[in-house]
Amino acid sequence: MSDHALPERLADLVALSSGDSRADTLIRLTCGRALSLPPLPVPADLADGRSDAELVLAAFAEQFCTDVTGIGDNQRQRLTEAYGGNAFRVVVAVFVADFVPRVWAGCEALGHGRPGWVSEVAWDADGxxxxxxxxxxxxxxxxxxxxxxxxxxxxxxxxxxxxxxRLCKSLRETHALDAGGSESLYRQIEDFETAPDLSEAHKAALRYVDALIWSPSQIDDAVVDGVHQHFSEKQSFELTLDVMRNAANKIAVSLAADAPRVAEGTERYEVDEAGQTVFA
Known part of the structure; x- marks a missing residue:
């Protein structure tokens, strides 16, 4: 898969629905406001009042965007009660509304435009x-x-x-370990600015990761310059999409479905040529 097809995949995600156009609109407006970024296009008008379920959804989406670790048992239970068997699909819609604007903000800051943006969305209610x-x-x-x-x-x-x-923190990718990754190196990620073994390229990448996660509307010039200094255009696009791919863990975290596969220590895995996760 080349990166040429990925803007189309982003456009496809933007056009999808949770199955409820009012919910989609509420999710997108809430996420845009929480991120201080332009929201994704919306499919409906919310001129009238909010139902109890929609109030629950808005609170969930806002917490999901600002800090997913703040979603507790009560909040996730209320969401699943409100949306029943469609709750997982609704949470995926929240993730799309949360992270595509971040990708666009990052790409715009790096000079890549908005990959996948279209002026007229062809809504896909059945996908x-x-x-x-x-x-x-x-x-x-x-x-x-x-x-x-x-x-x-x-x-x-x-x-x-x-x-x-919890699951992601317990995993170690085999190709990275074979290429020089180690627990000693990975322990330095927490305080990466003073880490002796992380390269300047690693530090530039981590500053950009932090910006996309915590302040996507305020990606400063120093962060952008660091990415440009150490990464090519294709690499910086991949870096941006990697942050989104990794952040799909927010779906599991929000639903308390992120339990590690091992009780102690870490487990090896690898990403195969098809892009699938294969556990050791």
């Missing part, structure tokens, strides 16, 4: 956002190979810590 995100977009990004394996893993682990994904 499955779960399949298109987790079965299509995520493995497509994982198939990119412009970045070296250690940088990809360092970026992943920074996102895992930010979102406190």
């Amino acid at each position: 499955d956002p779960v399949e298109q995100l987790l079965g299509g977009f995520v493995p497509a990004v994982a198939r990119l190979r412009e970045l070296d394996a250690v940088t990809t893993e360092v970026v992943r682990l920074r996102g895992a810590a930010a979102h406190n994904c």
Whole structure:
């Protein structure tokens, strides 16, 4: 999979629906406001009042955007009660509304424009956002190979810590370990600015990761200059999409479905040529 097809995949995600146009509109407006970024295009008008379910959804979406680790049992229970069997699809819609604007903000800051943006959205009411995100977009990004394996893993682990994904924090990618990654190196990610073994390229990447996660509306020139200094255009695009791919862990974290596969220590895995995760 080349990166040429990925803008189309982003456009496809933007056009998808949770199955409820009012919910989609509420999600997108709420996420845009929480991020201080332009929201994704909306399919409906919310001129009238909010239902109880919509109030629950708005609160969930806002917390999901600002800090997913703040979603507790009560909030996730209220969402699942409000949306029943469609709750997972709704949460995937929240993730899309949360992260595509971040990708566009990052790409615009780097001079790449808005990949996948279209002036007129052809709404896809029948497509499955779960399949298109987790079965299509995520493995497509994982198939990119412009970045070296250690940088990809360092970026992943920074996102895992930010979102406190227990599963992600317990995993170690085999290709990165074979290329020089180690627990000693990975422990330095937390305080990367003073880390002796992380390269300047790693540090530039991690500053950009932090900006996309915590302040996507305020990506400063120093962060952008660091990315430009150490990464090519294709690498910086992959880096941006990697942050989104890794942040799909927010879906699991928000639903308390991020339990590690091992009780202690870490487990090895690898991303195969198809972009799929294969456990040792």
